[in-house]
Amino acid sequence: MELILSLAIGVLAGSGIWLILRPRTFQVIMGLSLLSYAVNLFIFSMGRLNIGAAPIIDAGKAADPALYADPVPQALVLTAIVIGFATTALFLVVLLAARGLAGNDHVDGREANL
Amino acid sequence: MIDWSAHLPVLPIIIPLLAGACQLLLKDSRRRVRIGISLASVLAQLLVAVKLLLITSGIQASPWFGHIAVYLLGDWPAPFGIVMVADRLAAIMLTLNAVLGIATLVYATARWDRAGVHFHPLFQFLLMGINGAFLTGDLFNLFVFFEVLLAASYGLMLHGSGEARVTAGLHYIVTNLVASFLLLIAMALVYGVTGTLNMADLAVQAGRLAGPDRILFETAAAILGIAFLIKAAAWPLNFWLPNAYGSACAPVAAIFAIMTKVGIYALLRLGSLLLPTGAPAAFGGEWMFSLGLATLMFGIIGMLATQQTERLIGYCVISSSGTLLTALGMPGVTVTGPALFYLINSVLALGAFYLLIEMVERTRSFGADVLAISLEAFDLDDPESPDHSDDVVGVALPAAMAFLGMAFIACSLLVIGLPPLSGFVAKFSLLSAALQTSSADSPSLDTWLLVGAILVSGLAGIIALTRAGIRLFWSTEDAVTPRLSLSEAAPVAFLVLCCVGLAVWAGPVLAYLNDTALALDNPQSYIQAVLRQPAPLLQGGAP
Numbered sequence: 001m002e003l004i005l006s007l008a009i010g011v012l013a014g015s016g017i018w019l020i021l022r023p024r025t026f027q028v029i030m031g032l033s034l035l036s037y038a039v040n041l042f043i044f045s046m047g048r049l050n051i052g053a054a055p056i057i058d059a060g061k062a063a064d065p066a067l068y069a070d071p072v073p074q075a076l077v078l079t080a081i082v083i084g085f086a087t088t089a090l091f092l093v094v095l096l097a098a099r100g101l102a103g104n105d106h107v108d109g110r111e112a113n114l
Numbered sequence: 115m116i117d118w119s120a121h122l123p124v125l126p127i128i129i130p131l132l133a134g135a136c137q138l139l140l141k142d143s144r145r146r147v148r149i150g151i152s153l154a155s156v157l158a159q160l161l162v163a164v165k166l167l168l169i170t171s172g173i174q175a176s177p178w179f180g181h182i183a184v185y186l187l188g189d190w191p192a193p194f195g196i197v198m199v200a201d202r203l204a205a206i207m208l209t210l211n212a213v214l215g216i217a218t219l220v221y222a223t224a225r226w227d228r229a230g231v232h233f234h235p236l237f238q239f240l241l242m243g244i245n246g247a248f249l250t251g252d253l254f255n256l257f258v259f260f261e262v263l264l265a266a267s268y269g270l271m272l273h274g275s276g277e278a279r280v281t282a283g284l285h286y287i288v289t290n291l292v293a294s295f296l297l298l299i300a301m302a303l304v305y306g307v308t309g310t311l312n313m314a315d316l317a318v319q320a321g322r323l324a325g326p327d328r329i330l331f332e333t334a335a336a337i338l339g340i341a342f343l344i345k346a347a348a349w350p351l352n353f354w355l356p357n358a359y360g361s362a363c364a365p366v367a368a369i370f371a372i373m374t375k376v377g378i379y380a381l382l383r384l385g386s387l388l389l390p391t392g393a394p395a396a397f398g399g400e401w402m403f404s405l406g407l408a409t410l411m412f413g414i415i416g417m418l419a420t421q422q423t424e425r426l427i428g429y430c431v432i433s434s435s436g437t438l439l440t441a442l443g444m445p446g447v448t449v450t451g452p453a454l455f456y457l458i459n460s461v462l463a464l465g466a467f468y469l470l471i472e473m474v475e476r477t478r479s480f481g482a483d484v485l486a487i488s489l490e491a492f493d494l495d496d497p498e499s500p501d502h503s504d505d506v507v508g509v510a511l512p513a514a515m516a517f518l519g520m521a522f523i524a525c526s527l528l529v530i531g532l533p534p535l536s537g538f539v540a541k542f543s544l545l546s547a548a549l550q551t552s553s554a555d556s557p558s559l560d561t562w563l564l565v566g567a568i569l570v571s572g573l574a575g576i577i578a579l580t581r582a583g584i585r586l587f588w589s590t591e592d593a594v595t596p597r598l599s600l601s602e603a604a605p606v607a608f609l610v611l612c613c614v615g616l617a618v619w620a621g622p623v624l625a626y627l628n629d630t631a632l633a634l635d636n637p638q639s640y641i642q643a644v645l646r647q648p649a650p651l652l653q654g655g656a657p
Contacts, residue, residue: 087287101280
């Protein structure tokens with residue numbers, strides 16, 4: 001499971017970084033989204049990987065922390081998702097405004113002279 | 115009966131939050147009410163900040179341990195709940211933010227707040243984010259407040275719209291989003307290794323790490339440092355700054371002058387807490403010193419090379435960041451106090467400068483800056499240019515040009531660091547402290563590098579700002595005498611007078627800042643105040 005998760009984070013982050021470095025604003029926003037998924041998965045994995053463990057204390061089970069998942073990274077991830085979602089939405093608006101004002105979708109507002 | 119003074123540390127966040135929320139409920143047409151709420155909010159913030167300043171310096175009695183105001187949200191005990199901490203450094207920064215906030219807000223009411231929607235709520239949320247970043251004692255909340263201030267700054271950056279602003283805003287947003295991701299990665303790693311996000315607890319836990327855990331922690335701290343250095347505009351992470359600050363409208367650029375200092379504050383705060391256990395690379399020592407030097411050099415080259423005045427001030431911001439990073443990268447605590455003095459001075463001066471430049475630009479007929487360069491290049495006669503005096507509201511102030519000229523000279527002196535204003539005091543005390551640090555024998559190479567770099571940056575500032583002044587005031591024949599309203603001239607005068615005050619009371623202020631530096635150098639009291647228990651030995655062995 002560790003291998004799959006780290007591969008997933010790596011692939012998402014790699015694709016995200018590549019896309020951020022591209023010249024089109026749409027590619028940049030896709031890159032930012034992929035990167036935010038990678039970061040969120042990474043935060044989640046910092047609470048250690050558990051199978052079948054809930055982050056809420058169950059009266060029927062013992063009070064041993066090993067039986068439960070760490071709730072803090074889950075709370076952090078939730079906050080990070082919300083903030084990331086809001087900023088991505090804002091970026092989308094700016095992207096559209098830039099497209100409308102500049103007349104093209106290059107990140108510099110004008111096509112590079114090749 | 116509620117004891118209101120116990121809630122003091124959280125007020126700098128609550129006040130702008132409530133004010134901004136109330137303003138959102140009002141229509142944009144209820145402008146006077148909005149302005150009233152805004153002014154009341156910043157004045158209240160100033161009062162709270164000054165009160166905190168008095169409490170943390172021990173002048174006023176307080177229930178808190180060691181004069182460090184600690185506020186537990188929901189009264190959860192410290193390492194588990196969220197905590198707000200106001201110590202001397204935080205109180206100073208809060209006061210600085212409130213002073214700059216008042217000046218820029220008054221300036222904005224003259225006309226800029228009508229250039230787009232929701233200026234006032236966004237401004238309040240920006241202040242809230244900045245205050246929160248200064249107050250928080252928790253790493254994750256630092257991220258949250260960074261996001262609050264950035265989200266508001268994105269909106270303010272685009273205020274007034276226009277192609278240049280939107281394009282510059284696009285770059286600004288992408289850079290800061292990537293920086294936020296770095297911050298998140300670092301925080302997750304820190305939590306994964308130490309199991310805590312509370313900064314005071316972190317300082318304790320970090321000392322107990324050994325072996326691979328310690329290496330992982332240092333990696334996390336390095337990523338954290340990179341994120342803060344992006345905010346602090348350190349080279350090579352600062353290419354976004356001149357464009358973004360230069361394109362933003364004047365009051366927004368002025369309040370942005372404190373935003374790079376938030377990054378520096380975060381570096382200083384975490385660096386001071388982690389120092390006893392050996393601060394990781396980005397938080398002090400050689401790395402910060404050399405990065406600061408590179409930033410300073412970049413700022414100097416930019417200052418000399420740039421033609422537009424707004425971008426010139428952007429490079430001044432970068433070189434002030436560079437000076438601060440270099441000074442804070444010096445070993446020992448003697449340089450920190452003067453560096454804080456320099457920080458206060460440069461925030462006030464650069465804020466005033468951004469406000470001033472926008473007024474000065476009005477004296478120039480439309481397109482004059484483009485013409486001036488091409489006229490020089492092609493040796494042409496001045497073509498008749500139509501008079502495009504800006505449509506400014508307000509009373510015409512007599513001797514407006516004289517005021518602008520005097521204010522320009524004052525701001526230049528402050529930024530360059532020439533006598534008689536506080537810029538000189540700041541740079542002079544910085545240099546003398548740097549020479550004192552290695553007083554035992556001859557000053558070290560680092561000291562000479564610092565002294566040399568600061569003097570060269572002063573020289574570059576003189577050249578660049580003199581040239582800008584000549585171009586703005588003397589070389590334009592068809593200068594239009596601008597109409598200034600009082601609410602535009604007063605904030606600039608207020609900020610300059612604050613700097614005059616700093617120069618007059620330089621002795622007590624420096625003594626206070628040196629005490630702050632000493633308190634930073636001894637983070638035990640901070641840790642004890644937050645954790646409400648004597649901190650275990652930091653170098654300690656097994657838990």
